[in-house]
Each structure stands twice: as structure tokens, then as C-alpha cells.
Amino acid sequence: MDRPPGPSVRLKLTLSYAGFLLLAGSLVLAAVGVFLLREGWFQTNEQGAWRVTPGTSFVRGFAPLAAVVMACLLVFGLLGGWFLAGRMLAPLARITHATRTAATGSLSHRVRLPGRQDEFRELADAFDAMLARLEAHVAEQRRFAANASHELRTPLAISKSLLDVARTDPSHDTGEVLDRLQAVNARAIDLTEALLLLSRADRQSFAREPVDLSLVAEEAAETLLPLAEKHGVALVTDGEITPTVGSPALLLQLTSNLVHNAIVHNLPERGSVWVTTAVRPTTVLLTVENTGEPVPPQLVPTLTEPFRRGTERVHTDHAGVGLGLAIVRSITRAHGGTLTLTPRPAGGLRITVELPTAGARPSAA
Incomplete structure (x- = not known):
């Protein structure tokens, strides 16, 4: 100005x-x-x-x-x-x-004002905290942009290769090429839809209405039950009525992502997934817990970053697009909640989503 x-x-x-x-x-x-x-x-x-x-x-x-x-x-x-x-x-x-x-782009600089606490020190500390959050956010967005470009380039490169093969070798089985093109195209569509959903959650551009999180959990578990049976995973749901306020579609997507990850990142056989809901005085809890291989504690903080996968726990036939937990984190933040990932001592993860109960004021994300 x-x-x-x-x-x-x-x-x-x-x-x-x-x-x-x-x-x-x-x-x-x-x-x-x-x-x-x-x-x-x-x-x-x-x-x-x-x-x-x-x-x-x-x-x-x-x-x-x-x-x-x-x-x-x-x-x-x-x-x-x-x-x-x-x-x-x-x-x-x-x-x-x-x-x-x-303002020139150097976000690593800090004020670090010495002396005892007063109004100026409070302002300097708040400014330093803002710079730290902004630096982390910018770094995350840069990684996201680089990874998104790589992930989107991969199916396009594969499609180009398949088309080149079909053009140079007319005798090649076109049915096989079409099947592979369809699979690659489906993955690209899934990735694009996941990116759009992630952007929508980050912008918080959705209407809010009363939602019973226990019903959302039951719907997600019922939808994914065939996948659990295919993987030999026992899927158990339990809990009480958990009233909150938010987008039913986004909360269903959040729950479905958690249950889907818990199913595919599980033991090769005789695995289990537990989906529970609970009510606290001012919040409601959704907990998804699964058996599986041990998860290193240092890997846990990276699992919610876009395109970061726990490769040692991923089956090749259900690797996904690497945005499942990133979407969960964004939806949780957009609803004023918190997301907690805890490795289970026996292997697997316990993931807890805590949201404000209906009538409670959402906390600042």
C-alpha cells in the first residue's frame, strides 16, 4: 500500500x-x-x-x-x-x-529477541513461531508439488510407451494394450480425484451439518467388508453414538481411507482391523487399529505427508496413490480436529481422529 x-x-x-x-x-x-x-x-x-x-x-x-x-x-x-x-x-x-x-523468500531467518518477557518479546516470539510454521508449510508444499508432478508424469509416460508400442508393432495384441491403458488411466483418474479432494479439504470449502461418526464408521466398514474378506482380515466395528458437525462426504472419505489402509497394510493372513468410536466431554473419537508388521517410530510422522508410503507395509496390488493419510490429515484439520498415529507394540498402527462434538466450538487448525 x-x-x-x-x-x-x-x-x-x-x-x-x-x-x-x-x-x-x-x-x-x-x-x-x-x-x-x-x-x-x-x-x-x-x-x-x-x-x-x-x-x-x-x-x-x-x-x-x-x-x-x-x-x-x-x-x-x-x-x-x-x-x-x-x-x-x-x-x-x-x-x-x-x-x-x-519477504525476500528467506523463511529460515528468526528474530530471537533476547531479554525478559514483555510485549515486544511476545510479538517477536509469535513472529518466529509463524515463520517456523510458514517455512514448514512451504517446504511441504514444494515436496507435494514435486511428488505430484512425478506421480502424474508416471501414468502419462506409461500411456505414451504403450501407444508407441501399438503404433510400431501392428501385430501386437491390442486387447492387452487397451487393458493396460485402462488400468493406467484409472490410476491417473484416482490420483487426480485424490488431489482435488485434498485441495477441497485444505480450502474448507464444504457445508457443515450434524453427523453421527458411528454411522459413518459402520457405512465405511460395510462398504470395505468384501476387500477385508479378500485379504483374510477380520473387520470389527464397535462404539457409541458420536455426534459431531462437518461434511458427511468428507468424513466418510476420511473413515474409508483409514479402514482401507488398515486392511491392505496388514498381515498376509489372519489379520484384524478394529474400528471404534467414543465420546468425551467436548470431543468425539474415531479409532482405527490394525495388526501388521512393526512400524518404526521414526517412520510414523512421515506417513501423513503426501505421496509418502510405508513401503515395507505396502502390498504391490494395493499401493494406492500415496494420498490416503494426507487426505485424512487435511480433512481432520478442516474439521478442527487432531490426528494421532501410534505404532502398536505387536505390530500395525493405531490411528485416532479426535473431532469437536456437536455444539462444541472447533479449535483453530
Whole structure:
């Protein structure tokens, strides 16, 4: 925003300090002057009558001294005010420098203002925290863009190769080429739809209405029951009525992603998945727990990043597009909730989604 130039805050504070100092000095000198005037100007004659005489002590002694004092107060107020204002505003100069540095794209710079806690330190700490979150978000978005480009390029490259083969080898089985093209195209469509869903959740562009999370869990489990039976996984649902507010479609997608991941990332045989819901005083819980191979604790924080997969737990026939838990995290944040991933000691994961209950105010994501 273009603004006309004006006096600096330091100059304004300096003039304010000097002005208040002059005002205080003027009041003191005025009080002393009034006293001297009363003593020097009003006297009585031999008959006891009041008469006015020149206040020689005031005119000859006090008035010049008062002028010198006021001049000294003015100089002292300006110099002292300028110095004190500079000391007081020094933290703002550091914050301004950090802001300009961040505006150039250097998000790693921090204010790190020393000293005890006060308003300036609170502002600097809040600014540092904002820069840290912004830096992490930008880094995540860059990784997301690079990975999305790679993931989208792969099916396109495969399609081009298949078409080149079909063009150069007319005797090649066209049915096989069409089948492979259909599979590659289906994967590209799934990836595109997942990206759109992720973007929709991040923008929070959805209508909110009352939702019973237990019914959503039952619907997701019923839909994915054939997949669980195919993988030899026992799917168990349990819980109580869990009223919340949000998008039924997005919450169903969240639950379906969790249950689907729990099924396909499981033991080769005789695996189990438990889907439970619970109510707390101000929140509702959806927990999806599964058996499986042990998950290294250092791998857990990366599982919710886009296109990050726990490769040691992925079956090649159901690798997905790498956005399942990323979508879950975005939907959870959009609903003011929290997502917690915990490795099970016996193997597998326990994933808990905590959302505000119906009537509770969602927390800031």
C-alpha cells in the first residue's frame, strides 16, 4: 500500500517525552511563580491598606532562572527522549528486518529477541513461531508439488510407451494394450480425484451439518467388508453414538481411507482391523487399529505427508496413490480436529481422529 511519508514513531515519541517534560516543568515553575508574585506584588502601607508593588524578586531573579530551566528541560527532553525512544523501538527494528528478510523468500531467518518477557518479546516470539510454521508449510508444499508432478508424469509416460508400442508393432495384441491403458488411466483418474479432494479439504470449502461418526464408521466398514474378506482380515466395528458437525462426504472419505489402509497394510493372513468410536466431554473419537508388521517410530510422522508410503507395509496390488493419510490429515484439520498415529507394540498402527462434538466450538487448525 502506497502511503505519503510522515514523521517516524521515534520522532513522535521524542516530541511526546519532551512535551510532557516541558509541561511538568511549566506547572512547577508556574506554582513557584504564583507564590512569588503573591509575596512580591501585594503589600500593605502604613495605614494597613493593600497596594500593588512591582515584584522585583520575581522579575529580576526568578524569571531569568525559569527561562534557563525551561531551555534545559527542552534540550534534555529532546535528547533523552530520542535516546529512550531508540532503545524502546530497537526490538521493532529487528522484527522489521526479519519481516523484510522473510519477504525476500528467506523463511529460515528468526528474530530471537533476547531479554525478559514483555510485549515486544511476545510479538517477536509469535513472529518466529509463524515463520517456523510458514517455512514448514512451504517446504511441504514444494515436496507435494514435486511428488505430484512425478506421480502424474508416471501414468502419462506409461500411456505414451504403450501407444508407441501399438503404433510400431501392428501385430501386437491390442486387447492387452487397451487393458493396460485402462488400468493406467484409472490410476491417473484416482490420483487426480485424490488431489482435488485434498485441495477441497485444505480450502474448507464444504457445508457443515450434524453427523453421527458411528454411522459413518459402520457405512465405511460395510462398504470395505468384501476387500477385508479378500485379504483374510477380520473387520470389527464397535462404539457409541458420536455426534459431531462437518461434511458427511468428507468424513466418510476420511473413515474409508483409514479402514482401507488398515486392511491392505496388514498381515498376509489372519489379520484384524478394529474400528471404534467414543465420546468425551467436548470431543468425539474415531479409532482405527490394525495388526501388521512393526512400524518404526521414526517412520510414523512421515506417513501423513503426501505421496509418502510405508513401503515395507505396502502390498504391490494395493499401493494406492500415496494420498490416503494426507487426505485424512487435511480433512481432520478442516474439521478442527487432531490426528494421532501410534505404532502398536505387536505390530500395525493405531490411528485416532479426535473431532469437536456437536455444539462444541472447533479449535483453530
